[in-house]
Amino acid sequence: MNLSKRVALLVTCTVDQMMPEVGVSTVKVLRRAGYEVDFPMEQTCCGQPFFNSGFRDEARHMAKRTIAAFAKYDAVVLPSGSCTTMIRQEYIHLFEDDPEWQEHARRLAAKTFELSEFLIHQAQWEPTQSAQARTVTYHDSCHMNRMLGVKQEPRQCLEATGCTIDEMEDSERCCGFGGLFCIRMPEVSNAMTNAKLDQAQETQAPTLVTSDPGCLMQMRGLVDGKPFKVEHLATVLEEMTR
């Protein structure tokens, strides 16, 4: 793909409202990779929470807004595997009965990338290795791993910056977030998170990295008292490439 060196950031509503520092890190990493970053102010939410709850009309409405907000860009990058999946795969399903919008959805899908896959496949990113040694363990977020099939890219990014990855057992096991699931079924959700955090702790890595703000929020909610921190991929990449 012939990209002009400009990308649009779809920051995601969670990062926007809860953890804007992840958005800031994403911008810095993209700029260090040689990209001009634009941020369309009309963006809000990709609609996934509503889609996942069965509110299809509402999700379609948000999808249209998102498609319109990013129509003029050649590439769109998200610091979230899950929202990338929503745009790349579910938008197309959502407009099954609307060929015109489905075409718009396809066009957006074709130019939308999760941060790590963008860095590896589009940017052919080659950061200078950091002098600092850092060991991390990595949690594969479910949609990114199973639906997008992006599993190696975040690891490649981490290693490119000089991180060592100490793999935890069952890195693919769900962290318990699941969108509204974590509110509807908090007991089960928390038990899942605790199981995940226990497995991460066994590695003794001081940082647990994930590429999804949802997983990050969920795991941070229960990580107090554990001897490690939970960080977004963008945060770690930014810190390692300063």
Add this chain to the structure above:
Amino acid sequence: MSARDQILSQLKRNEQPAEHPGPWRSRRNFADLAERFTDTLNAGKGEVFRAASYEEALDQIDTILHELQAKRVVVNDTAPLEGMDVKERWPDFEWFTAGKSEGDIKSFCADADVGLSGADAALAETGSVIISSGPGKSRLATLLPPVHLAIVPTSILTSDILTWTAARQGKPGANMVLVSGPSKTADIEQVLAIGVHGPKRFIVVLYDD
């Protein structure tokens, strides 16, 4: 409308043209079927004895029956033992021959120490012995006694279930069973226990023919 017609018409309303996929051919290619059979069944808690000839296999059966301290043995009157006078060959045991002996086979089997059978086919991949029902072929003989002893020639070995079904011919009998080991359960705390309902030991004498 009968339930049958109701169900079928509901299904037919939504039938779609569909091309049914052809058979999936086995990708297995075992160098030595007998070796694979032996290894697999032994790993699955079965017991395989190899014999170089039919005669040697018969001798082995004699040894095994003695070692088991068997008294009552029920035998299926089928290949390769078909027509054989078992009482003469193995005189130390009380015999019941399916389809021939007088009396109730069910009650004999319920008290028998060993059930002796032949086999129709055997699968190398899974260490399975295939036994069908028929005249002189009792199902209970291979099911009720605590030991099932099968005499199997290597010539009936085939690679796996895919090659077996591909070679299948004619109409099946009332019953056919693939036996791949002794009866097993793990229903109590996932602990493996052998011999819950079927035979506690499954012994195969595999001979070259």
Add this chain to the structure above:
Amino acid sequence: MTATMHEFRHSAFVAIEDIQLQSAIEGATHKFGSGRTAALAEVPDVEPMRDHFKKIRSATLSQLATHLETFEKNATAAGTQVHWAATGDDACRIVLDIAQRHGVKLVTKSKSMATEEIHLNQVLSQAGIEPVETDLGEWIIQLAGDPPSHIIAPAIHKTRHQIAEMFTKETGQQVSADDIPGLTELARQTLRQKFLASGMGISGGNIMVAETGSLVLVMNEGNGRLVTSTPPVHVAVVGLEKLAPTWDDAAVWLSLLARSSTGQALTIYTNIITGPARADDADGPQEVHIVILDNGRSKLIGTKYEEVLQCIRCGACLNACPVYREAGGHAYGNPYSGPIGAVIAPLLFGLDKYSGLPHASSLCGACKDVCPARIDLPRMLLELRADEVEQRVLPWWESMTERAAAFGIANPSLFKYGTALVRQLQKPIAKQGSLNLPSKLNPGQARKSPALAKRSFHDIWQSGELDNANGGEQ
């Protein structure tokens, strides 16, 4: 039984608090899951084989009526009496009629999810016929009066101590809980008498093979052979989707079933039944009946849920499911638990009664990964959620809240001012990124509730401080 959101949560909570149960579920699901991985890895070209199996299942369902007619014709020719049951009640009545016609007082049963589904044991008991479950796990839960908690390991929620106690009570014999072979032997002896005395055997069925009119039953214990060989009458209750047109199809099915289920290449016994004993057979039942069960299945054909009928009840999705692994099987409120249960219970037994199940999933997709037929269960859970909205199964206040939120969030200005308002309102309780809520009011309970950040990314971007090419850093 039902499983609303509240009921699922409550039952799951009980399971989560039960440390012994948690370790039993984790142990069993882990064992099955890793067994599955190892068993499949041993098969050459297993992934294309799964694709092929999916095609078989899909093509079969597209022409199911034709295949069922072929099955009926060939089974009948072999002497099997084929019955059709539109509902669970009809199936129970058919089985009861057969039992009563033969004056049966005692029935032995091998494990069957279909008969669990239609509550056959209750119907038989009420008519004065004693049904005895003979699969060890099923017998344990029958003695306990519990529903199954796993499709293939129904008694994983019972400890050896509970089991020993029940066995002693049932048989009058003392047995040590630590002597699992002894417990197993006691079950063998007790149930052996039942097999020999029973007038009828009842089984389920794993596969109906149309080509020869055969019924395939897989098992490890051998009880499914005893049930179908010892009593004079055998009745099988089988869901109408469990059909393989040919033996070639059945061979692929069998190649995947046990591997996906228990991690075995084949189960110990694969029992193939084609009619009653022939005139010159040494033994075997005089009558074989197959009850083809619909009970809500046929109406799924041709809908967006048709794919769920490709299920072969291997249980792999349960073992892979992180929700099942915490909540256990009973929370699902019906015999089918885990992801497959979360989809088929609402479809077969009513979305209103099982309204919690479509939400008992984080949509992680692990179930689809391990399904031998690659059934897209997460997709169907999403469809069920959409149906709940459309059919107004979701409480009105929840719909209102979601719609209002959607309206606000979709509009950039409302989004901006709305979130700014929340920022002001949360000030008294926002501390270090999380909301300081009493745990009762915290929807995540023990989990910290995240607060909105002091400034949104929109605010930061608009402030211009990121305008520098390096993102504000020097």
